[in-house]
Amino acid sequence: MKPVISVRDLVKTYSIGEVRVPALRGVSLDVHAGEFVTVVGPSGSGKSTLMHILGCLDKPTGGEYFLDGQNVSQLNDDQLSRIRNKQIGFVFQGFNLLSRTSALENVELPLLYGGSNTPPQERRKRAMEALAAVGLADRAEHHPNQLSGGQQQRVAIARALMNNPAILMADEPTGNLDSRTSIEVMDIFQALKDGRGITIVLITHEPQVAAYGSRILTIKDGCIVSDKANVRRRLARYELEYEPRDASLVEGRAG
Amino acid sequence: MSPRSCFRVALRALAKNKLQTALTMIGLTIGVATVLTMIALGSGAQSSIQDQVKAAGMNLIVITAGNYKVKTEDDFGVVENARFEAPRAESPFRAAIWTGDDRPRFLPVFHPEDDPLEKHDHPTASQRLGDMEAGLGSAATLASGDAAAIRKLKGVQFVSEGVHENAHVAFGGKRWFTRLHGDDVSLPFIRRAWKFERGRFYTAREENNTDQVIVLGSVAAEKLFGDANPVGEIVKIWNQPFKVVGVVTSGSWLVAPAPGDDQFDAVYVPFTTVHRLLNLSKLNDITVTAASSGDVTRLSKGITELLRGRHKIGPTKPDDFTVTSQARQALAKGGMRPEVARSVVGNVDVLEKVTLEQLGKTLDRSSRTMTALLACIAAVSLLVGGIGIMNIMLLSVTERTKEIGIRRAIGARRKDVLLQFLMEATTLSVAGGLGGIAIGVAASIAIARWASWAASISFISVALAFGISAAVGIFFGYYPARQASEVAPMESLRYE
Numbered sequence A: 001m002k003p004v005i006s007v008r009d010l011v012k013t014y015s016i017g018e019v020r021v022p023a024l025r026g027v028s029l030d031v032h033a034g035e036f037v038t039v040v041g042p043s044g045s046g047k048s049t050l051m052h053i054l055g056c057l058d059k060p061t062g063g064e065y066f067l068d069g070q071n072v073s074q075l076n077d078d079q080l081s082r083i084r085n086k087q088i089g090f091v092f093q094g095f096n097l098l099s100r101t102s103a104l105e106n107v108e109l110p111l112l113y114g115g116s117n118t119p120p121q122e123r124r125k126r127a128m129e130a131l132a133a134v135g136l137a138d139r140a141e142h143h144p145n146q147l148s149g150g151q152q153q154r155v156a157i158a159r160a161l162m163n164n165p166a167i168l169m170a171d172e173p174t175g176n177l178d179s180r181t182s183i184e185v186m187d188i189f190q191a192l193k194d195g196r197g198i199t200i201v202l203i204t205h206e207p208q209v210a211a212y213g214s215r216i217l218t219i220k221d222g223c224i225v226s227d228k229a230n231v232r233r234r235l236a237r238y239e240l241e242y243e244p245r246d247a248s249l250v251e252g253r254a255g
Numbered sequence B: 001m002s003p004r005s006c007f008r009v010a011l012r013a014l015a016k017n018k019l020q021t022a023l024t025m026i027g028l029t030i031g032v033a034t035v036l037t038m039i040a041l042g043s044g045a046q047s048s049i050q051d052q053v054k055a056a057g058m059n060l061i062v063i064t065a066g067n068y069k070v071k072t073e074d075d076f077g078v079v080e081n082a083r084f085e086a087p088r089a090e091s092p093f094r095a096a097i098w099t100g101d102d103r104p105r106f107l108p109v110f111h112p113e114d115d116p117l118e119k120h121d122h123p124t125a126s127q128r129l130g131d132m133e134a135g136l137g138s139a140a141t142l143a144s145g146d147a148a149a150i151r152k153l154k155g156v157q158f159v160s161e162g163v164h165e166n167a168h169v170a171f172g173g174k175r176w177f178t179r180l181h182g183d184d185v186s187l188p189f190i191r192r193a194w195k196f197e198r199g200r201f202y203t204a205r206e207e208n209n210t211d212q213v214i215v216l217g218s219v220a221a222e223k224l225f226g227d228a229n230p231v232g233e234i235v236k237i238w239n240q241p242f243k244v245v246g247v248v249t250s251g252s253w254l255v256a257p258a259p260g261d262d263q264f265d266a267v268y269v270p271f272t273t274v275h276r277l278l279n280l281s282k283l284n285d286i287t288v289t290a291a292s293s294g295d296v297t298r299l300s301k302g303i304t305e306l307l308r309g310r311h312k313i314g315p316t317k318p319d320d321f322t323v324t325s326q327a328r329q330a331l332a333k334g335g336m337r338p339e340v341a342r343s344v345v346g347n348v349d350v351l352e353k354v355t356l357e358q359l360g361k362t363l364d365r366s367s368r369t370m371t372a373l374l375a376c377i378a379a380v381s382l383l384v385g386g387i388g389i390m391n392i393m394l395l396s397v398t399e400r401t402k403e404i405g406i407r408r409a410i411g412a413r414r415k416d417v418l419l420q421f422l423m424e425a426t427t428l429s430v431a432g433g434l435g436g437i438a439i440g441v442a443a444s445i446a447i448a449r450w451a452s453w454a455a456s457i458s459f460i461s462v463a464l465a466f467g468i469s470a471a472v473g474i475f476f477g478y479y480p481a482r483q484a485s486e487v488a489p490m491e492s493l494r495y496e
Helices: A047-054 A077-086 A103-112 A120-133 A149-160 A179-196 A236-242 A247-254 B003-016 B018-055 B144-151 B204-208 B218-225 B271-278 B293-310 B327-333 B338-346 B356-399 B401-410 B414-450 B459-485 B489-493
Strands: A005-016 A019-031 A036-040 A062-067 A088-091 A167-171 A199-204 A215-220 A223-229 B060-065 B094-097 B105-108 B156-171 B174-183 B194-199 B213-217 B234-237 B240-250 B266-270 B285-290 B321-325
Touching: A005 A047, A019 A047, A019 A223, A036 A047, A036 A179, A047 A167, A047 A199, A047 B489, A077 A088, A077 B401, A077 B414, A088 A149, A103 A120, A103 A149, A103 B401, A120 A149, A149 A179, A167 A179, A179 A199, A179 A236, B003 B018, B003 B414, B018 B356, B018 B414, B018 B459, B060 B293, B144 B156, B144 B285, B144 B293, B156 B218, B156 B271, B174 B218, B174 B271, B204 B271, B213 B218, B213 B234, B218 B240, B218 B266, B234 B266, B266 B271, B285 B293, B293 B321, B356 B401, B356 B414, B356 B459, B401 B414, B401 B489, B414 B459
Parallel strands: A036 A199, A036 A215, A088 A167, A167 A199, B174 B266, B213 B240
Antiparallel strands: A005 A019, A005 A062, A215 A223, B060 B285, B060 B321, B094 B105, B156 B174, B156 B234, B156 B285, B194 B240, B213 B266, B234 B240
C-alpha cells in the first residue's frame, strides 16, 4: 500500500543572522493511511518543525515530501493553501480559534476558503453537525473566551474535520489541558482513527500522551532515533470509564 | 471566498473595533463632504453665472434710432474709443479778416463746436443730433421695413420692434405713471427671464388687428390692482380702453421686479396699436437676438451695413442709428459685483466687441481658478482621510498577524487575505464616503438656504464622491492588504 505521507532526507535549517541552526537533519518517514503516529521528543528536538513541514505550513530546506503521491515541494502557495484546506486538519496547543468569533463561525471557516462556494445555510448546517459530533451543539453561539480549554479544543477539532481531511495534524493538543480533558481529547482522536480511518500525526513531549498512538516516533536533535509500533496502547475510552472523575486525583497521579 | 462572505467577514472585523472604525471613517467623511460641498458650490456658481449671462441676454443686439456717442467714459470708468476720431489737424475753418494791418490775420470765425475736425470733450450740437434731427431714441430713423430686413439676415433669431412712451395707466380711480412699451409678439422669446404669473402675452393676430390689449408688468399690476387678478379688466391709457391679457414678472432670482425698473414697472401693448393710436410710423428701437451668442459681433456689423445701405448714408457720414450689444448692460445689471464687472470690462479692448466667448473665457478662467483651489482643499482632506485608513489598516495587520496566520493555516490563499483586507479598507472608506455624501448634501442645501449661495448637487457629483471614496479605500488599503497577504501560515503558531 502506498504511504499517505512519505518524506525522504528532510532537512530544515533556520538562519538566525549568521548562525545556521539545523532543526531537522535528514528525516525519512512513511506514514500509511489510518495510522495514529505520535511523535515524541524533548523541546528543541525538531518535532514541531517536522509537523509544520508535514502540514505544509513551512517548506523544507532540503529533501522531498510526497503527500498522497504528490511532490509537495513543487507546489505553489495557492496549491499548498488548497492542501491545507482539503487534505489536512490542524489542532494546535493554543487552540488557535478566532477570538470574538462564535464557535459556529470558527467551525464554518474552512468552508469559506474551500473555493466551492457553499451556500450560507449549508455551511451553517454542516458546522452545526460538526459541533454536535464533538458534543458542543449547545455552545454554538459562544465565543472562545466563554468556553473552557477542553471545549475550545473540541471546537478546534470540529473545525479541523470540516472538509473531511485524510490527515489530522495535532501539535501538543493536550498541552494546555488538564489531564481528564486531555484524555477526553485523546478519546476523540482514537475514535476518529478507529471509526473514520483518519491518519493522525500527533506531536507531544509527554510519553504518557504518546502512548495513545498506534506508532511512536522518538525524535532527538533533528533525527528519528526510534520508530516502533505501540504494543501497550492506552485506550482513552476505557480510562474515562474506569478512572475516577475527581480531577485533582488524576492530576496528582499524572504529575 | 465569495464576495458576499468576504464582505461579511470585513464587516465583522470592523465591528470589533467600533471606536477605531468610527474615527477612521470620520476622516473620510469630512473629506468627501468637503469635496461634495465644494463641487456643489462651484457648479452652483458656474450655473448662476451662466444664468446671469443668458438672462441678461448676452446674444442681444439693440438698434436705437439716432446716434449719441460722445460720452468719453462709460459706466465702468473705462475710456472708450470714440467711433469717429477726427485727425487732429490745423483747422481750415478760419477766415482772413482784415484788421487794418498790412497782413491779413487768420482768426476763427465759427464757433469752435462747428468745426468738424475739432475734438471736444463734450457733445457738440451736431453730435447730439447725430447729424440728423434728434438724439438717441427720439430720432425718427428706424422703420418697420428695417426690422423686416434685419429679420432676413443670417444668424438672426428673434427681432422685436419697439416704440416707447411714458403714459398714465388708469384703472377705476387709480392712476399709475409708468413706461409704455409698444413691442411686437417676439418680445417674450427675447426676454428669457420672463414669467407670466397670470394670463399670456398678446398674439400675432391681436398685433395685426391693432387690438387694444395690454400686458402689465407685475409692479404696475400691483399698483393698480393690488392682489386682485387684473386679467380681463379694462384699463385706460390716453382715455382709450385696453383689455388686460396678462401679467408678467421675473422668473430669475437675480432680477427682482422693483418700482422704477424698465421691465416690470411697465406695460406692454402691440406696437401696431401704439402706431395707430398715436399716428406714428417710426420705431424707437429694434431688439435683435443672435441665434448663436458668439455671433453677436459679426451680426452687429452686418446690421450696421444693412441699415447704412437702407438709409443711404454715405461713407463719410456717421450712422443715424446706434447698434449696441447687451454685454455692457449684462455686466452692469446681471447682479455681478461691480469690481468683477469692472475687471472684466477692463480686460476687453472695446466693450461693444464683447462676445460671449470672450466674456465666457474670462469668467471661465476665474471660476476654474476657484474650482482648482477648492479641489486642492478637497484633495488634501481626502488625502488625510486616506492616510488615516492606511494607518489603521497597517496597525490592524500587525495586530491581527495571528488571525491571518490561522486563516492561512486553514486554507486561505494569499488572494483571499488580500481581498479581505482590501474589502475592509473599502468598506471603511465607502461607509465614510456615504456619511460624507449625506453631510455634503445637507451642507450644500443648508448653505443654499441660509447663505443664499447658489449650490447645485448633481447625480454625477454624488456618484463621483462615492467613486472617489471607494477609490481612496482601494488605493490606501492596497499596501496594508498586501502586507497582510505576505503573512506566512506559520505565524498562526507564534504569539502564543
